[in-house]
Structures are given as structure tokens and as C-alpha cells.
Amino acid sequence: MPEHSTQAKCLLAQHNSAQQNASWPNTILPQQNRALFKDRIMRHGRRSSPSSFPTNNGTRQLSMIHFVLLISRQGKVRLTKWYSPYSQKERTKVLRELSGLILTRGPKLCNFVEWRGFKVVYKRYASLYFCMCVNQDDNELEILEVIHLFVEILDRYFGSVCELDLIFNFHKAYYILDEILIAGELQESSKKTVARLVAAQDSLVEAAKEEASSLSNIIAQAT
Amino acid sequence: MARDLAPDVERLLQFRDPNIRKKAALCSIRIVKKVPDLAENFINPAASLLKEKHHGVLLTGIQLCTDLCRVSAEALEYFRKKCTEGLVKVLKDVVNSPYAPEYDISGIADPFLHIRLLRLLRVLGQGDADASDCMNDILAQVATKTESNKNAGNAILYECVETIMSIEDNSGLRVLAINILGRFLSNRDNNIRYVALNMLMKAITVDTQAVQRHRPTILERVKDSDASIRKRALELVYLLVNESNVKPLTKELIEYLEAGNYVKDEVWHALIVVITNASNLHGYTVRSLYRAVQTSGEQVTESDAVDVIEVAIKHHTTDLTTRAMRIKDIIVQDKGNLVLELQQRSIEFNSVIEKHQNIRSALVERMPVLDEATYSGRRAGSLSAAVSTSQGAALNLSNGVAKAAAPPLVDLLDLSSDDTPAPSSSGNDFLQDLLGVDLSPASSQAGQAQKSGTDVLLDLLSIGSPSAQDSSFTPNALSKSSQDDKTSMGALERLSSPSASSIQASSPAGGSPMMDLLDGFASSPPLPEANGLAYPSVVAFESNSLRVMFNFSKQPGNPRTTLIEATFMNKSSVVYTDFIFQAAVPKFLQLHLDPASSNSLPESGNGSITQKLRLTNSQHGKKALVMRIRINYKVNSKDTLEEGQISNFPRDL
Numbered sequence: 001m002p003e004h005s006t007q008a009k010c011l012l013a014q015h016n017s018a019q020q021n022a023s024w025p026n027t028i029l030p031q032q033n034r035a036l037f038k039d040r041i042m043r044h045g046r047r048s049s050p051s052s053f054p055t056n057n058g059t060r061q062l063s064m065i066h067f068v069l070l071i072s073r074q075g076k077v078r079l080t081k082w083y084s085p086y087s088q089k090e091r092t093k094v095l096r097e098l099s100g101l102i103l104t105r106g107p108k109l110c111n112f113v114e115w116r117g118f119k120v121v122y123k124r125y126a127s128l129y130f131c132m133c134v135n136q137d138d139n140e141l142e143i144l145e146v147i148h149l150f151v152e153i154l155d156r157y158f159g160s161v162c163e164l165d166l167i168f169n170f171h172k173a174y175y176i177l178d179e180i181l182i183a184g185e186l187q188e189s190s191k192k193t194v195a196r197l198v199a200a201q202d203s204l205v206e207a208a209k210e211e212a213s214s215l216s217n218i219i220a221q222a223t
Numbered sequence: 224m225a226r227d228l229a230p231d232v233e234r235l236l237q238f239r240d241p242n243i244r245k246k247a248a249l250c251s252i253r254i255v256k257k258v259p260d261l262a263e264n265f266i267n268p269a270a271s272l273l274k275e276k277h278h279g280v281l282l283t284g285i286q287l288c289t290d291l292c293r294v295s296a297e298a299l300e301y302f303r304k305k306c307t308e309g310l311v312k313v314l315k316d317v318v319n320s321p322y323a324p325e326y327d328i329s330g331i332a333d334p335f336l337h338i339r340l341l342r343l344l345r346v347l348g349q350g351d352a353d354a355s356d357c358m359n360d361i362l363a364q365v366a367t368k369t370e371s372n373k374n375a376g377n378a379i380l381y382e383c384v385e386t387i388m389s390i391e392d393n394s395g396l397r398v399l400a401i402n403i404l405g406r407f408l409s410n411r412d413n414n415i416r417y418v419a420l421n422m423l424m425k426a427i428t429v430d431t432q433a434v435q436r437h438r439p440t441i442l443e444r445v446k447d448s449d450a451s452i453r454k455r456a457l458e459l460v461y462l463l464v465n466e467s468n469v470k471p472l473t474k475e476l477i478e479y480l481e482a483g484n485y486v487k488d489e490v491w492h493a494l495i496v497v498i499t500n501a502s503n504l505h506g507y508t509v510r511s512l513y514r515a516v517q518t519s520g521e522q523v524t525e526s527d528a529v530d531v532i533e534v535a536i537k538h539h540t541t542d543l544t545t546r547a548m549r550i551k552d553i554i555v556q557d558k559g560n561l562v563l564e565l566q567q568r569s570i571e572f573n574s575v576i577e578k579h580q581n582i583r584s585a586l587v588e589r590m591p592v593l594d595e596a597t598y599s600g601r602r603a604g605s606l607s608a609a610v611s612t613s614q615g616a617a618l619n620l621s622n623g624v625a626k627a628a629a630p631p632l633v634d635l636l637d638l639s640s641d642d643t644p645a646p647s648s649s650g651n652d653f654l655q656d657l658l659g660v661d662l663s664p665a666s667s668q669a670g671q672a673q674k675s676g677t678d679v680l681l682d683l684l685s686i687g688s689p690s691a692q693d694s695s696f697t698p699n700a701l702s703k704s705s706q707d708d709k710t711s712m713g714a715l716e717r718l719s720s721p722s723a724s725s726i727q728a729s730s731p732a733g734g735s736p737m738m739d740l741l742d743g744f745a746s747s748p749p750l751p752e753a754n755g756l757a758y759p760s761v762v763a764f765e766s767n768s769l770r771v772m773f774n775f776s777k778q779p780g781n782p783r784t785t786l787i788e789a790t791f792m793n794k795s796s797v798v799y800t801d802f803i804f805q806a807a808v809p810k811f812l813q814l815h816l817d818p819a820s821s822n823s824l825p826e827s828g829n830g831s832i833t834q835k836l837r838l839t840n841s842q843h844g845k846k847a848l849v850m851r852i853r854i855n856y857k858v859n860s861k862d863t864l865e866e867g868q869i870s871n872f873p874r875d876l
Contacts, residue, residue: 062256062290062293062294063289063342108413108448108449109413109449109450109451110413110414110416110417110449110451110452111413111414112414112417112418112451113451114451139338139342139378139381139382139385140414140417140418141374141377141378141381141414141415141418142334142335142338142378142381142382144374144378144414145328145334145335145374145375145378146335148328148374149328182246182249182250183249183250183252183253185249185252185283185286186282186286186335187245187246187249187279187282187283188245188278188279188282189278189279189282189326189333189335189336190278190279190325190326190333191325192325193279193325197242
């Protein structure tokens with residue numbers, strides 16, 4: 001029974017008439033629709049985040065890391081570093097959302113999650129999830145490398161780092177992170193240099209401590 | 224604060240300690256982002272940073288330059304002119320550098336530097352042919368030499384591909400890039416696949432052909448276990464669809480659709496977007512959708528499917544098929560009466576009909592679908608509820624059809640259905656039927672709205688040019704059709720075979736295609752008139768300008784089928800061109816139209832057009848034949864329309 005093709009042809013003609021005399025080869029996938037769709041994809045990277053987050057902020061558009069999160073498997077937040085302006089309320093919201101999103105992902109899935117127009121690249125090391133949020137058009141594989149760099153430096157510094165190390169020495173973790181990333185940009189790609197710098201910082205701290213204690217000794221003795 | 228600190232930071236860019244310099248560079252980036260005006264101050268210091276040896280400073284310097292270029296056009300020009308070659312050289316050095324343990328990551332010396340350099344080259348090369356030329360060699364080298372078994376290598380390759388895609392056209396490099404992406408697609412690593420799909424989507428705008436080559440791999444990815452990959456693959460497949468590959472792609476997509484009841488919503492939606500944008504899929508899609516819904520049998524799944532259809536409808540509210548789907552909606556929801564949406568829907572529909580009188584003319588445009596639907600609703604013949612209110616009419620439709628156990632749309636498309644609704648000719652009447660308004664006389668055709676309606680109907684039905692009459696719509700495959708995917712695909716293929724002027728939409732020109740459409744695609748040879756004129760011929764229709772005569776005959780052994788030869792005569796003194804005859808019959812009749820002898824009717828009876836019709840009466844003996852006809856022709860290039868109802872068929876036909 002040919003009626004279906006009648007109907008189908010009706011559809012085609014109707015569609016076609018909507019396309020204003022476009023000839024058949026063009027109407028299967030009308031160029032304008034395709035262009036619109038492409039436009040949507042292209043603009044995807046620039047899509048403004050929902051109203052609760054600042055939208056037209058210049059710092060959000062050039063390629064950068066917006067924030068770094070370390071979340072444990074149980075959902076506890078071990079470290080957060082924000083490179084874009086997020087208010088306190090926004091921060092908790094982000095944490096809640098991303099925890100839910102990332103912790104529930106299976107092991108075989110890819111390490112990239114699309115979230116609110118941004119991409120969140122995460123990697124799981126033992127019981128910790130390292131998450132970094134970047135723009136849509138950034139190189140995700142590179143961010144994975146940055147995460148790995150961070151972890152390797154932590155490992156080198158703490159010597160087989162585990163979550164406990166980060167819990168008890170979180171300030172050192174922050175220092176190390178600050179030597180790797182500033183303002184959401186990578187600043188040093190050499191592990192040795194970073195290690196050297198952090199070691200230098202540590203020795204400064206030591207020296208200062210010593211000085212402080214010796215001063216207090218003197219004062220204590222004086223009084 | 225940024226302005227206050229800017230001079231200090233600028234000074235620090237030249238500090239002796241490299242650590243300070245690199246931090247100052249990143250600071251400058253922040254400043255420039257905050258206050259783009261200050262960018263000019265940083266151009267020169269940034270340029271000098273590019274000559275650094277220290278990787279950290281180089282890295283940050285490159286980043287600073289990249290962001291400066293993005294923020295300020297002047298900076299872009301400056302860097303493009305002065306620094307492109309220098310950068311190419313730096314990249315060359317890095318790529319060719321020997322093993323350096325300090326910066327080594329999985330065998331590659333400082334992949335971060337690679338990536339930053341490639342990014343800056345991309346910004347500089349975009350839109351500028353000279354700069355792009357400079358970097359061709361090094362890009363080719365990076366693309367071919369970088370190892371891709373580790374993530375670092377892949378990251379570099381990814382960046383390289385992005386750069387190649389963005390800079391000015393170089394087909395050799397492009398091919399290289401697409402090949403890399405193809406390799407990525409087959410990689411076992413999910414991340415790489417995701418990245419590849421992403422990249423391919425951007426690549427499509429640049430070079431569709433090459434991406435088409437990877438179609439099979441992409442299709443595989445549609446079935447990936449990872450949802451985000453599937454979503455990307457679907458979007459990509461959508462972009463890939465064009466007239467030549469629509470058939471196999473559609474097949475894949477439909478299979479996927481049927482398996483898709485268990486897939487997450489987002490994938491659904493992406494797929495529906497894909498499908499709704501390929502209108503020729505609609506018929507087939509709706510059918511298989513309905514089948515899926517039928518087989519699932521659960522309320523929940525139904526409403527899921529309905530939700531999805533709603534999404535589709537919202538995308539294309541004026542699309543013919545989705546209109547039909549909408550009606551299907553009504554039916555489906557009618558079954559699930561308890562669903563809240565039904566009430567909402569019927570109220571919606573009701574209000575549309577009752578309140579929006581002023582947009583009736585717009586509604587008229589919807590006629591074609593409603594016609595079909597109403598028509599087949601009637602055809603189902605079991606309208607139980609009384610046609611009291613307009614809403615009643617709508618639900619009638621659903622009731623009637625529900626009882627027929629198949630939605631009208633499916634019937635329309637269903638190849639195994641016995642009854643075949645003929646397209647209606649007096650569309651306006653049907654709409655008003657649906658709306659529960661008095662039937663206007665079939666022959667009165669006043670008003671612009673109606674004209675537009677008929678034009679739409681004509682558009683709807685006029686497919687193909689006179690010359691394409693024989694080519695695209697060869698009926699054989701279809702007349703032997705069964706409820707078979709392959710055949711429907713065959714049908715769609717036929718429809719999609721691009722004959723040169725095959726679908727001229729809005730012009731009502733082309734009388735013969737009209738015939739094709741109304742022809743039941745039976746390429747049956749001229750019916751034997753063995754019986755002769757056993758029945759008296761009648762003047763089926765006569766007006767001041769036209770006369771239509773019907774000659775009847777029956778085939779021996781087939782009393783239900785009447786062969787009619789229609790003869791059209793021109794009573795005026797002007798020749799008629801683009802003569803199109805359309806007929807509609809009630810649902811107990813089956814109508815087939817053969818092509819007319821010509822579509823130009825000479826004047827004053829100097830010649831005539833003949834056309835053969837075949838009517839099969841399923842209620843032979845119980846009901847007489849009745850037919851509504853519509854005739855379109857042009858007089859001195861002015862469109863004329865005549866409509867009428869033929870009720871004077873001999874009683875025993």
C-alpha cells in the first residue's frame with residue numbers, strides 16, 4: 001500500500017515549502033538549521049553560566065582554570081582553590097553539585113564532565129578526586145597532565161603521599177599548588193624547580209621559627 | 224588596584240630572578256583581563272619574555288602573549304609581525320630537544336610548553352595566511368612525530384589538530400589532522416574518544432568530506448557505554464547527515480532509537496533533535512516509535528515517549544509530522560487517561576480551537592495534517608462519542624482511532640494497512656468539521672485564507688516536476704510493499720533520490736506530479752477495458768468553464784473495483800495550463816489515479832485530457848460511490864481552482 005509514501009511525500013513537500021523553493025538535495029538537512037545548530041555548538045563555550053554565577057566577567061572567558069577541588073570518596077572536601085570570583089554561597093553550591101556529579105560516575109567513564117557550560121576535568125587518585133574546572137574550549141588532556149603534575153609533586157614532597165598527609169599538612173598542599181598555578185594558569189612545568197622552591201620556602205619557615213624561638217628565649221631570660 | 228599595581232608588575236617582568244618574572248607574567252595576565260586598556264603597556268615586555276631560556280618564564284610569557292592577543296587587536300598585530308618566526312623556532316627547538324629529565328613527562332620534553340606554543344601559534348595564525356605558512360612545517364612535524372601512546376603525547380596532538388583546524392586553509396595539514404582524529408576515535412581510552420568527537424564536531428565546519436570518511440567509527444561510538452561520548456557522537460552524526468548518507472545513518476539511528484528506551488534523557492533529546500531535523504525520517508520514526516510504545520505497553524514508558532515527542536514538537540511546531548505526532552499524542556494519552564497531560568493537552572487543544580478564532584487562517588495551514596488525521600479517523604468508522612463539541616471532536620478522533628487500534632498516522636504510514644486514505648481536496652471543510660463548525664459548501668472558495676490553505680495543500684501534494692514524473696516515484700517497490708523496514712527505507716530512498724527539480728515546493732506547477740501523488744503508485748498498465756462501457760457515463764462535474772465526464776467499466780471477476788476514465792473538457796476559449804486533478808473519497812473507498820494524458824487543456828473543447836481512476840469499494844453493494852474533486856489550472860498564468868462533489872455515480876457501482 002503506497003499511502004505511506006504519499007504521506008511521506010506530503011511531509012517532504014510541506015517541509016520543502018517551508019524552505020521556500022529550496023530544491024530537494026538541500027532540504028534533507030536545511031543549511032540554516034544546520035548553521036543554527038553549529039552556532040549553538042560553537043557558542044557552547046561561551047554560554048553564560050546561570051544567573052547565580054557572575055556571567056559577563058572578563059576573567060571567565062580566556063582560557064584558565066576556574067577552580068581546583070580535592071574531594072574524598074566520601075564527599076569530604078580536602079582542598080579548594082578558587083581562581084574566579086565565587087561568593088561563599090556559590091562556592092558551597094558548586095561543591096555540592098560537583099560532588100554529586102563526580103562521585104557518582106563509574107570508573108570506566110571518561111574524565112570530563114560538562115557542567116553549567118564549563119568542563120570539569122577530574123582524576124581519581126586512590127581515595128581522592130582531583131577536579132579542575134576549565135572553559136569549554138580548553139584542552140582537557142592538558143589539564144589532566146596538570147593534575148598529574150600536581151600529584152607527582154605532592155608525592156615527591158611528602159614521599160608517597162596519601163590522603164592523611166593532605167589532611168594534616170593542608171597548608172603545605174596549598175603552597176605547592178600556589179607554586180604550580182597562579183591565577184588559574186600554569187606557572188611551572190618542572191617538578192624539580194617546584195620542589196626546590198617549596199624546599200626553599202620550608203627552610204625559610206624553619207629559619208624564622210628558629211629565630212622566633214631564640215628571641216623569645218632571650219626575652220624570657222631577660223624578664 | 225590593578226591600575227595601581229600595573230607599573231610595578233611591569234617592572235618586575237624584567238627582574239633578575241626568573242621565579243619573580245614568571246609570577247609577574249601571570250600577574251600581568253590577570254591585570255590585562257581586568258583592565259584590557261593596559262594591554263599596550265605589556266606588549267613589549269611580553270615580547271622580550273618570549274626569548275627566555277627558562278622554561279617556567281617562557282611558559283608564562285607565552286601565556287601572557289596569548290592572552291594579550293586575545294584581548295587586544297593591536298597586540299595581535301604586533302606579535303604576528305614580529306614574533307611568529309621566533310616562536311616557530313622555539314617550538315622547533317623544543318620538539319627536537321634531547322632528553323631533559325627536568326621537564327620530561329612520559330618521554331616528551333615539556334609537553335606544556337609544546338601546548339602553549341601551539342596555542343599561541345593558533346591565535347597568531349588564525350585569519351592570517353602568512354603566519355599560517357610559517358608554521359606549516361613545524362605543525363606537520365609535531366603532528367607526525369609525536370608519540371601518542373601516552374596522554375601527554377595525545378594532549379599535544381590534540382592541540383596540534385586544533386591549531387591546524389583554525390589556521391588558514393592547508394589541505395595537506397587538514398588531512399593529517401583528520402587522520403589523527405580518526406585514530407583518536409579508535410583509541411581504547413574514553414577520554415581520547417571524547418576529545419576526538421569534540422574536535423570532529425568543530426572540524427565539520429571546515430572539512431566535511433574528511434569527517435565523512437570516519438563515519439563508521441563515529442556510528443560505533445553512538446553505542447558506547449559512556450553517556451557523554453554517546454551524546455557527542457549523536458550530535459556529530461546529526462551534523463554528518465546529508466542527502467547521500469541519510470539512508471544508512473537513519474537506519475543506525477532508528478535502531479538506536481528503538482534501543483533507546485533505556486537510555487538517559489539527554490541522549491533521547493539529542494537523538495530527537497537529530498531526527499526531527501531530518502524530516503524524511505519522520506514517518507518512519509513515528510511508526511517505529513509507536514511500535515516501541517506499543518510493545519512496551521507500560522504507562523510509564525508511554526509517557527516517557529510522549530514526553531520525548533513533546534520535546535520534538537516544541538522544536539518544530541509548524542512541522543507537518545510533528546503535528547501528526549501531536550495528534551498521535553492525543554491518542555496515546557487517551558489510553559493513559561489518568562495522565563495529567565491529557566487533560567492539559569485536551570484543554571490546550573480546546574482553547575486553541577475555541578478561543579483562537581482570529582488565527583484560524585494560521586490554523587488553516589495546519590489543514591493538511593488534520594485532514595489526514597480526521598479522514599482516517601472517520602475511516603476507522605467507529606466514532607463512538609458524539610460530535611458535540613470541538614473538544615469532543617478531538618477526542619473523537621482519538622477514541623475512534625484508539626478503537627481502530629492504530630493511530631491514524633501509523634495507518635497513514637503503515638504499509639500493511641488495507642485502507643488507504645486519499646488526500647483530501649477540500650481541506651477547509653475538514654478543518655471545520657474538526658472544529659465542529661458547519662460545513663461550508665464545497666464549492667464556495669472565497670477568501671484569501673482558503674486560497675492559502677489550498678496552496679499549502681498543493682504544496683504539500685505537489686512533489687516533483689513534470690519531468691520527474693517517471694523517475695523518482697517509481698511505484699513498483701511501493702506497491703508490493705510490506706510492513707518492512709527495508710521497503711520503507713527503499714521508499715524513503717526513492718524519495719530522497721535527488722532528481723534535479725524534484726521538489727518544487729510552492730509552485731503549483733506540475734500537474735502530472737499531482738497525479739503521481741494521488742496515483743496509488745500502481746504502475747499498472749492501462750487497465751483493460753475488456754468490459755467496455757457497461758455502465759452509462761456521467762457528467763461528473765460541470766461548471767462554466769469545465770466539464771468532467773466519467774466513463775465506467777469493471778474488470779471481470781472483480782466487482783468491487785471500478786475503472787473510471789475521466790475526461791476533462793475546456794468550455795472556455797482560453798487554454799488551461801498546469802491542469803491538475805485531485806480527488807478524495809470516503810474511507811470505505813480506495814482510489815488510485817493514473818497519470819493524466821497531459822496537463823494542458825486546449826480551449827473550446829478542441830482537445831481533452833483523460834485520466835484513469837480506479838476505485839475499489841469495500842462496501843460494494845452497501846454504499847454508493849461518492850467523490851470530492853478539486854481541479855487546479857492556470858488561465859493566462861492565473862491560478863484557478865474548482866471543486867465539487869460527485870454523487871451521481873451509477874447506483875450499482
